[in-house]
Amino acid sequence: MCAPGNHVYWHCTADTSTTCVPCPASTYTDEPNGLIKCFSCTVCDTVQHLKVKKACTRFADTICEPQEGFHCIKPNKDSCVLALEHTECKPGQFIKQKGTAFTDTTCADCTDGTYSNGSLMACLQHSTCETMGFIEIKAGTTSSDAECQKVTSVENIKHNALTKVAVTHYDKQLRMMNRNGRISWTYFDKPVLTEGHLGLTVGFPGETEQEGQRWWGFYKLYDMSTTFMRFLFLLFVLRPFGKACGPSEYKSALGECCPMCNVGSVVHSECRGDLSTTCKPCTPGTFISEPNGLHNCFTCRNCVESRGLYIQSKCTTMQDTICDVLDGYHCIDYSVSQCSHAQKHSVCKSGQETKTPGTKTSDTVCVDCPHGFYSLSGLNCTKWTDCSARNEIETEHGSSVKDVTCTPKGRQRYGLTFPIVLTILSCIILYLAPQSTSKYMQDSYHPVEETNPMNTAPPIHNICEEQVVSQESVTSPTGNLV
Incomplete structure (x- = not known):
């Protein structure tokens, strides 16, 4: 094949x-x-x-x-x-599981009190208008948030301090001014109203336009002095231009105080008159973590591993990504109370020891080993070995990066020296003894000729020399055995 x-x-x-x-x-x-x-x-x-x-x-x-x-x-x-x-989740659903190359997107329905436009990873809670100081003008559904409108003191006074008077005449100027049914304080100098008074105009539902006339409701202030009218004028007309908006409001491009959007959403369209702020949710990969009047969400931050960071908590539409420092690293730069760059812990060198281990907020602290100590790995300093305590001798000095070198002492071979000395003394005695004996015999006896000279014993001194040599052959010149 x-x-x-x-x-x-x-x-x-x-x-x-x-x-x-x-x-x-x-x-x-x-x-x-x-x-x-x-x-x-x-x-x-x-x-x-x-x-x-x-x-x-x-x-x-x-x-x-x-x-x-x-x-x-x-x-x-x-x-x-x-x-x-991939399947697109419908409004009223959220993305339960993102689609992959081999699996489709999984959608799930939002529960009561929550909503999603179909692009969110989780349904959002409906805005609670009352807790923000607003009134609810449209209830929330599973696909849209509740619509809120700010409550102004103008509306309160409208119900409590004004008297409604219905007239049947057609006033083009007022109609043009209030063609959108917009509530507003305005100053009139007309026969209908007493000069110097303020009038509140609002479009009346149920007008009879078949007769060519439009019904308007006029609210007239009765029995109020000029001083009080000026006070109301300053209070409700000039105040918005000289005072900041409330804590849950923001100033629009037109200078109106509009309701802020909730956490996780930004302004889609600003308020105008009776129309409240319209908000839209942040898209995936963006977030907003506070009530706001912004038109764009913030981009979620990235936890870059090459900068010593990892994701501790993923980004949502209501919270930015939370990064943490990798093990073995410490933070060297912070941004908005979070670490933005971390560096690897320093490694102590040979001849040093770790005084303080590194943490996520501080680097490792190294110190040099003092005299008489050494360190090979940079972890702990160890005291030099005491050779004398081990009955050894120091043959090489220590340093901060290595221990001293000890060598065993040479042993005294007294047991071997004594036999050698004894053998030499014996040989000397044996060598001298025959000479004295021979001299004594020569004085006492006549010599007799040997008939067999081959059987003559070897000289005693030769034997001793051989014994000494044989003893010395097993020892080295230094006294050690060979």
Whole structure:
């Protein structure tokens, strides 16, 4: 057979082996084979929402994967043949599980009291208008938030201190001024109202436009002095231009005090007259963590591992990503009370010890070993070895990075020296004794000639010399055994 990446050029015969050649471009074989042609490489069809994950080679086919936003519905081994677009969650649903290359998006319905436009990873709680000092003008649904409107002291006075008077005449000027049914304080100098008084105008529901007239409700202040009218004028007309908005309001581009948007949402359209602020939720990857009057959410921060950080808490529409410092690192730069850059702890060198281990907020503190101590790894300083306490001698001094070197003392071989000395003394005695005896015998007796000189004993001094030599041969010149 031919090896993977090749095909048969000539089949074998009785006398010749199979001849193989490499697969041409855009073809492949991925197993040993006897094919005369290689397989054509698969094309990742964009119409089927596919893209190339791994290009074709002589030894393996193309591997296709779904395009972004699609998931595979017809896999083939490690590749994909057909992909389908991820399901989009509907308003009133949230994304329970994001779609992947091989799984579809999972949606779930929002519960009562929450809402989602279909793009959120979690449903948001409806705004509670009362707690923000507003009134609810439209109840929230599973797909939209409750709509709130600010309560002004103008409306309170309208119900308590004003008397409503209905008139049947058509006033074009007032109609144009209030064509949107907008509540406003305005100053009139007309016969209908006493000069110097303030009037509150509001569009009346249920007008009879068939008669060509429009009913308007006029609210007239009765029995109020000019002084009190000026006070109201300053209070309700000039105050918005000279005083800051309330704690739950922001100043719009037109100078009106508009209700702020809740956490997790920003302004879609600003308030205007009776129309309250319209808010929109932050998109994934953005957040807003406080009530606000902003038009754009903040981008979620990234916890970069190369900067010594990891994600402790993922970003939501109501809270930014919380990063923490990796083990073995300490923070060197902070941004908005969070660490933005961390550095690896210092490693103590040889000859030093760790005085204080590093933490997430501080680096390792190293100190040099004092004299008489050493450290190999930079963790702890160890005292030099006392050679004398071990009955050894110091042959090499220590330093801050190494211990002293001790060597055992040479042993005194008294047991071997004594026999040598005793042997030498014995030989001297044996050597001198025959001479004195021979002299004594010569004085007492006549010499007799030996008939067998070959049996004559060797001289005693030669024997002693041999014994001494034999004893010395087992010892070294230094007194040690060889």
